[in-house]
Amino acid sequence: MRLVTSYINPDLDGVASGIIYATYLADRRAVAAFAGSLNAETTGVLAHLSIADDLELDRPGAADNDGVVLIDCHHPAQIPHIPDRSGVVLIIDHHPDGDAAAFPNALVQNEAVGAAATLVAERVAAAGSDGSLSRLASAHAALLACAIASNTLDFSAPSTTDRDRRMFAALAALADPDAALDALLSRMREWRQSFLSAPTTEAVHQDVKIVEGRFGPIAVAQLEGDGASRLLARPDLRQAVEGLADRPAVQYVLLSLVDTAAGTTTLITPDPLVRQALMALSPESVDDITLRLPFIALRKTHVIPALTAGYRPTSSYPGRISG
Template sequence: MFVQLMLRPKDYCPRRGCNMNNNYVLSYINPDTDGIACAISMAKLLSSKNENWTPAVFGSIGKETLFVLNSLEISIPTTDILLDEVDKIVLVDTHHKTQLPIGFPYDRVVSIIDHHPNGDEDLFPNADILNRKIGAAASLVAEMYIKRKIVDIPILKLLGFAILSNTLNFCAPSWTEFDKNIFRKICDIAPIDAEQIDRMFEQRSLILKKDIYVALGADFKVFDTKFGRVGVSQIEAYNLENMIDVSQCVDALQRLADENELDLCLFNGVDIRYKRSLVIAANSQSQELLSSLFRLDECSESHIFNRILLRKTDFVPQLNM
């Protein structure tokens, strides 16, 4: 994929009249550390004397990501994006219609780097697509740096933090040997301090000090599934179970469901301390969905699973089987 993109003519652009400088690397709305790390790293990798690429963000940046960027002294990506003036786009960590803003110019995407299933590939007629079932999109981008022997210590550390973030330090079910091998290669070049890793994960718990509706909405995604449109919120935090009030969470979930015109809405709370998940349903229909997805004997508003569940590995595939 990457080689194909680099071999395109330098004046290639899917939009007539482009000036080759309004090029952006983007992820989904309110991206996580993986999405932002990939956007920053790919923009730097693609930029040249003749062509500039800018990492940018739809929505907000989480505290964990801000901590990583600040600790590495890496500039925060712009949120000032005028889609009508964009020439070319590289999309990272997503290729799903429901995760992108209304009016997104799908035809201007020239490359996609992702690791999620069930994307909308047909929406991107001009894009080369690299989508591999692994733990983090950052692993794919880091491989590009390593293969090209590009030694950029802050960028490599950024990608390393992103891999750890997305795989929950290799405790999540989504990690693969590919992710771990790439992370080892990063650390051979740019070692990552264990204390900094702990501090990164501590940032996740800070979101639970906010209003629960705000917290659940920070990482809320809507999926078109065989059951209809389903909303799934996810928070990964240390000691999450002792910081969540189930009844307040149900009310906040129902509010999110109403605002997005959804009948089905779930919350997946990953407790990093206990390495398990607390799943909460917004209403009776969502309880039935939860019971069906995981073959539970009883329908209830909350259920603790004695393992870590992730939205991309345990919910999305089940919703589409």
């Protein structure tokens, strides 16, 4: 059996793309299985479409002897559940921060689109006898459409392309009216910003990726939603961000607040080295731990590349520097 997976704690794009690949594109029996936990948006969409049974959690060894298909990621630090990278046979990704050389036996498709779901949907169409998406079940068409909308932040993210828009339209046309896609997209926005009603530490730790930056391992948290910048008013925000360093091997920390209503991104870090790296994005300095960008900056498209520019693997890192 072949394992189709993504980074630990995957988002809707990785999960949806994995399910569709395992169901329609694998050249042998495959299972979509993911390590970690799923966010509220992903579990909500899967439940709404009644396809939660199409995947499994915490089964990273489901296909140890038959290869791994890695979707929506090819950064080694983000896949601790895949210790043997030589077993990865295919990568489908859309981010500039990965390391293709770390996967010596993998065919790599890494294209600049807004969602991995767009690439997977294009593969489904190309594999069909008529070059269309007609063989997709309506619930699966809706799932991919939701993933594209989610990962492009309803097509407001700067990484959005015409390919994403065209594929979303084609998938939406295939979705069963009973899926109530417009209403589901509205619910997704509510799920994405549910962190606003959570305690600060819980919110900050909700979506974290560990990145091997050029000066050490960095925990990069990101929260997206209308009004995300309201968290800046919380007196315990700095403490919650600093608490990200309690994760194993983490030396530096960063929180990115993507306010989709304001069209801005606020970056919070107590670490001078992280702040210095982020200056490549030309932010406005708000205070000693806060930087602001006048646009929607995505973690994998903008932030992580700034943190990893010029990175070369090393066996040791300098100690954490706190402001």
